[in-house]
Amino acid sequence: MEYLSEVKEQDEEIFSLMKNELDRQRSSIELIPSENFTTEAVMQAMGSILTNKYSEGYPGKRYYGGNEFIDEIEKLAISRAKALFNVEHVNVQPYSGSPANMEVYLSVCSPGDVIMGQSLTSGGHLTHGWNSSATGQLFKSVQYGVTDEGYINIDEVRKLAEQNKPKLIWIGSTAYVRKLPFKEFSEIAHSVGAYLAADISHISGLVIAGVHESPVPYVDIITTTTHKTLRGPRGAIIMVTKKGIEKDPDLPSKIDKSVFPGMQGGPHDHITAAIAIALKQASSPEFVSYAKQVVLNAKALATALMEQGINLVTKGTDNHMILADLSDISPGFGVFAQEALDKAGITLNKNTVPGERSSPFYPSGIRMGTPAITSRGMKESEMKEIASYITQILSSIKENKLPQSKEERLTYIKNFREGLNHNEQIKKVRENVINLTAKFPLYPEMKN
Numbered sequence: 432m433e434y435l436s437e438v439k440e441q442d443e444e445i446f447s448l449m450k451n452e453l454d455r456q457r458s459s460i461e462l463i464p465s466e467n468f469t470t471e472a473v474m475q476a477m478g479s480i481l482t483n484k485y486s487e488g489y490p491g492k493r494y495y496g497g498n499e500f501i502d503e504i505e506k507l508a509i510s511r512a513k514a515l516f517n518v519e520h521v522n523v524q525p526y527s528g529s530p531a532n533m534e535v536y537l538s539v540c541s542p543g544d545v546i547m548g549q550s551l552t553s554g555g556h557l558t559h560g561w562n563s564s565a566t567g568q569l570f571k572s573v574q575y576g577v578t579d580e581g582y583i584n585i586d587e588v589r590k591l592a593e594q595n596k597p598k599l600i601w602i603g604s605t606a607y608v609r610k611l612p613f614k615e616f617s618e619i620a621h622s623v624g625a626y627l628a629a630d631i632s633h634i635s636g637l638v639i640a641g642v643h644e645s646p647v648p649y650v651d652i653i654t655t656t657t658h659k660t661l662r663g664p665r666g667a668i669i670m671v672t673k674k675g676i677e678k679d680p681d682l683p684s685k686i687d688k689s690v691f692p693g694m695q696g697g698p699h700d701h702i703t704a705a706i707a708i709a710l711k712q713a714s715s716p717e718f719v720s721y722a723k724q725v726v727l728n729a730k731a732l733a734t735a736l737m738e739q740g741i742n743l744v745t746k747g748t749d750n751h752m753i754l755a756d757l758s759d760i761s762p763g764f765g766v767f768a769q770e771a772l773d774k775a776g777i778t779l780n781k782n783t784v785p786g787e788r789s790s791p792f793y794p795s796g797i798r799m800g801t802p803a804i805t806s807r808g809m810k811e812s813e814m815k816e817i818a819s820y821i822t823q824i825l826s827s828i829k830e831n832k833l834p835q836s837k838e839e840r841l842t843y844i845k846n847f848r849e850g851l852n853h854n855e856q857i858k859k860v861r862e863n864v865i866n867l868t869a870k871f872p873l874y875p876e877m878k879n
């Protein structure tokens with residue numbers, strides 16, 4: 432069938448934008464560590480008649496009729512997640528990672544309770560209690576950080592937990608390149624009587640494949656998105672471990688009630704089916720090889736970047752992600768780096784670094800990850816090539832420095848952006864990127 436033939440027929444505008452987006456994905460090097468290329472089986476389930484159904488409630492306990500097949504789909508998704516992660520209880524209904532985390536809060540905390548999480552500027556997620564998120568406003572949020580070297584500061588975590596006696600502690604990050612210290616957190620949470628929740632959104636695919644330690648023996652609750660290293664549809668899962676049930680036998684029912692009717696209405700049954708498919712795929716030997724290669728690629732990219740003089744936070748990586756600290760070029764340089772690399776078809780995001788000398792809006796680092804390019808089939812030799820593209824671009828813009836005043840900054844960045852159109856190095860790298868990506872076809876059967 433022709434790609435998007437009905438969309439094309441019904442809505443030319445959306446069709447042409449979607450076509451452009453497909454071309455963009457095909458011809459760029461996707462280094463955003465939270466992104467991936469899901470499979471066509473997953474996309475078929477997402478774009479299916481399952482979206483027509485309402486099924487508020489849980490299997491066997493629905494508020495609407497006609498759910499006999501939906502029940503089986505949800506039960507399969509649950510049993511596959513239980514087996515794959517080795518947990519006692521699973522809820523597959525959260526709409527995405529952020530609502531899943533809010534559902535965890537509301538299952539074990541009341542507004543005003545003390546909670547603890549890793550601060551956004553040191554790699555944590557918004558929903559771990561950052562002040563611009565509802566989670567930082569509804570709860571008394573205590574935030575821990577990282578050392579100047581970029582490692583989670585366990586002594587600080589212990590001290591803050593003892594001083595503040597949080598009800599819930601989060602471990603898990605969006606920008607952290609080393610193994611998560613589950614065991615140490617478990618001891619701290621136990622000593623102050625807190626629930627411990629691991630948010631493994633970024634690393635769940637690595638955990639399944641055994642290339643990152645599993646939090647299961649150490650934590651009470653686990654959340655994960657399903658669309659990052661797990662490579663499924665946009666969605667999320669909440670899990671309760673044996674440890675969690677020993678701590679609080681009501682935890683499974685608290686979580687379920689918090690998801691529905693606490694936070695959500697009808698589950699997205701098309702996504703539930705797609706999650707079940709992704710979990711089946713993730714239990715295959717091919718997926719294990721994929722996840723191993725993700726880490727090998729990240730290490731190869733890190734080594735190549737360091738060899739070319741780029742400063743990396745913690746001088747390497749244990750997972751799928753790399754954080755480059757560009758403050759030695761100039762503080763706030765992440766802004767220029769992201770824009771220039773984007774222009775060459777290398778997509779990543781600017782990021783704060785430990786001891787940030789600029790600001791969260793104008794950070795000094797860039798964050799990169801290998802899940803998406805590994806899904807395309809790229810290996811270590813391509814990582815070397817990509818590292819050299821990155822350093823060529825960075826060196827072509829290295830004279831840029833952020834002005835101090837806000838107004839001057841805006842004008843400076845606007846001029847910088849215009850200047851990129853005449854940057855010969857970017858043009859050259861763009862061609863190399865197009866040639867490289869063409870060797871790793873993406874969704875080749877989507878034609879029109």
Ligand SMILES: *Cc1c(COP(=O)(O)O)cnc(C)c1O
Nearest residue numbers: 527528529556604605630632633
């Ligand atoms: C991506 C992410 C989330 C949020 O997921 P959304 O689906 O974007 O709401 C939560 N926690 C962590 C650690 C994440 O990386």
